[in-house]
Amino acid sequence: xxxxxxxxxxxxxxxxxxxxxxxxxxxxxxxxxxxxxxxxxxxxxxxxxxxxxxxxxxxxxxxxxxxxxxxxxxxxxxxxxxxxxxxxxxxxxxxxxxxxxxxxxxxxxxxxxxxxxxxxxxxxxxxxxxxxxxxxxxxxxxxxxxxxxxxxxxxxxxxxxxxxxxxxxxxxxxxxxxxxxxxxxxxxxxxxxxxxxxxxxxxxxxxxxxxxxxxxxxxxxxxxxxxxxxxxxxxxxxxxxxxxxxxxxxxxxxxxxxxxxxxxxxxxxxxxxxxxxxxxxxxxxxxxxxxxxxxxxxxxxxxxxxxxxxxxxxxxxxxxxxxxxxxxxxxxxxxxxxxxxxxxxxxxxxxxxxxxxxxxxxxxxxxxxxxxxxxxxxxxxxxxxxxxxxxxxxxxxxxxxxxxxxxxxxxxxxxxxxxxxxxxxxxxxxxxxxxxxxxxxxxxxxxxxxxxxxxxxxxxxxxxxxxxxxxxxxxxxxxx
Ligand code: GLN
Numbered sequence: 001x002x003x004x005x006x007x008x009x010x011x012x013x014x015x016x017x018x019x020x021x022x023x024x025x026x027x028x029x030x031x032x033x034x035x036x037x038x039x040x041x042x043x044x045x046x047x048x049x050x051x052x053x054x055x056x057x058x059x060x061x062x063x064x065x066x067x068x069x070x071x072x073x074x075x076x077x078x079x080x081x082x083x084x085x086x087x088x089x090x091x092x093x094x095x096x097x098x099x100x101x102x103x104x105x106x107x108x109x110x111x112x113x114x115x116x117x118x119x120x121x122x123x124x125x126x127x128x129x130x131x132x133x134x135x136x137x138x139x140x141x142x143x144x145x146x147x148x149x150x151x152x153x154x155x156x157x158x159x160x161x162x163x164x165x166x167x168x169x170x171x172x173x174x175x176x177x178x179x180x181x182x183x184x185x186x187x188x189x190x191x192x193x194x195x196x197x198x199x200x201x202x203x204x205x206x207x208x209x210x211x212x213x214x215x216x217x218x219x220x221x222x223x224x225x226x227x228x229x230x231x232x233x234x235x236x237x238x239x240x241x242x243x244x245x246x247x248x249x250x251x252x253x254x255x256x257x258x259x260x261x262x263x264x265x266x267x268x269x270x271x272x273x274x275x276x277x278x279x280x281x282x283x284x285x286x287x288x289x290x291x292x293x294x295x296x297x298x299x300x301x302x303x304x305x306x307x308x309x310x311x312x313x314x315x316x317x318x319x320x321x322x323x324x325x326x327x328x329x330x331x332x333x334x335x336x337x338x339x340x341x342x343x344x345x346x347x348x349x350x351x352x353x354x355x356x357x358x359x360x361x362x363x364x365x366x367x368x369x370x371x372x373x374x375x376x377x378x379x380x381x382x383x384x385x386x387x388x389x390x391x392x393x394x395x396x397x398x399x400x401x402x403x404x405x406x407x408x409x410x411x412x413x414x415x416x417x418x419x420x421x422x423x424x425x426x427x428x429x430x431x432x433x434x435x436x437x438x439x440x441x442x443x444x445x446x447x448x449x450x451x452x453x454x455x456x457x458x459x460x461x462x463x464x465x466x467x468x469x470x471x472x473x474x475x476x477x478x479x480x
């Protein structure tokens with residue numbers, strides 16, 4: 001019977017003939033089918049995945065893996081383009097739209113022998129924190145079907161949580177990889193802005209968006225990152241810095257870290273007391289193990305959610321103006337006599353409630369009379385945050401804290417109150433505002449029975465430190 005613990009183990013089983021790629025694909029297809037109620041996949045590519053697996057099995061007869069991800073079964077969020085496959089951003093406005101090219105990450109995965117098994121459900125245009133905003137139905141947390149999996153990459157998180165694939169890709173504009181990872185009890189890595197090409201990622205807020213990785217262990221996340229990261233002529237914002245072989249550099253014995261945490265974060269009234277206590281006990285454990293962990297003041301905490309929602313909605317209102325009912329996907333059934341009426345109808349019928357709310361909010365904050373009061377102010381907050389962060393990283397290797405203020409909430413609990421939903425992003429949006437790498441690590445279980453994590457962040461370009469630190473956290477947990 002097939003079982004999966006890590007890419008390393010799986011590939012050694014492939015090499016010694018204990019399993020085959022076809023067996024792995026068949027196993028996951030059957031698991032996806034058995035868990036169809038979770039609604040984690042919008043579509044699976046069963047036939048072609050099986051054909052690719054059979055080809056990879058033939059190639060393995062020479063005794064060598066074709067690439068670092070030989071036979072690895074991957075699922076991708078429905079905002080990442082896979083040539084000749086539909087991509088909809090979980091929106092009706094892109095229904096029946098087919099990608100005409102591959103995202104750079106998809107090219108890189110395939111070049112290393114990965115098999116893409118399907119596309120994952122998500123919040124429409126990656127806007128949301130609970131996966132209740134998809135035009136194709138909500139996703140259920142597999143740990144408790146009455147609770148949300150988090151969002152917006154809820155389907156990708158559940159795909160890994162429920163063992164429906166080995167790794168998955170999501171996108172993180174304000175926490176959409178780390179928050180669902182926290183709610184689902186898995187690892188969620190958002191690299192620094194510009195580490196991974198956004199070419200072929202459907203844009204939400206371009207100066208925040210970053211592709212991220214869901215995995216069961218740090219090695220798998222590190223291996224995936226080293227493959228999909230790196231410069232790309234199709235995305236001018238990607239760093240040209242060398243990508244280290246992260247997966248081979250994870251172990252460093254006895255390194256002592258200097259870590260900060262934001263005092264205001266742990267004292268915030270919205271933070272669940274059990275989560276606060278667990279983070280405090282982690283801090284104590286680190287100190288007991290010889291690391292330095294110190295509080296730093298961060299009086300900007302209450303400004304970051306407003307700044308995030310002003311800037312991202314502004315960018316979204318511009319990015320989403322391309323969906324006019326003519327160039328892509330859905331068109332309203334009306335005659336073309338009045339073009340403005342046609343645009344209005346197509347957008348009104350094609351976009352969901354949350355997306356419309358954000359387009360309107362973004363258009364408002366960019367409008368002549370309000371630009372300075374909102375957009376410029378929020379840009380100033382972003383600049384101050386950047387300076388504050390750079391100053392902190394002069395003295396510390398990392399910043400740690402909770403990923404989310406509460407564990408996974410019940411379906412419907414926050415869906416009628418957008419502000420309450422937005423406030424749940426209080427700890428994750430910071431890393432996107434300043435563009436730094438961040439990760440959520442599944443270390444704890446709440447008395448509600450739900451998992452939750454710790455978040456670690458490092459300075460721009462330092463994913464290696466983040467992964468090493470994460471490995472140390474996971475190893476410490478393993479020893480408990
Ligand atoms: N919850 C945040 C939002 O709705 C984050 C979304 C994301 O990271 N894509 O904007």
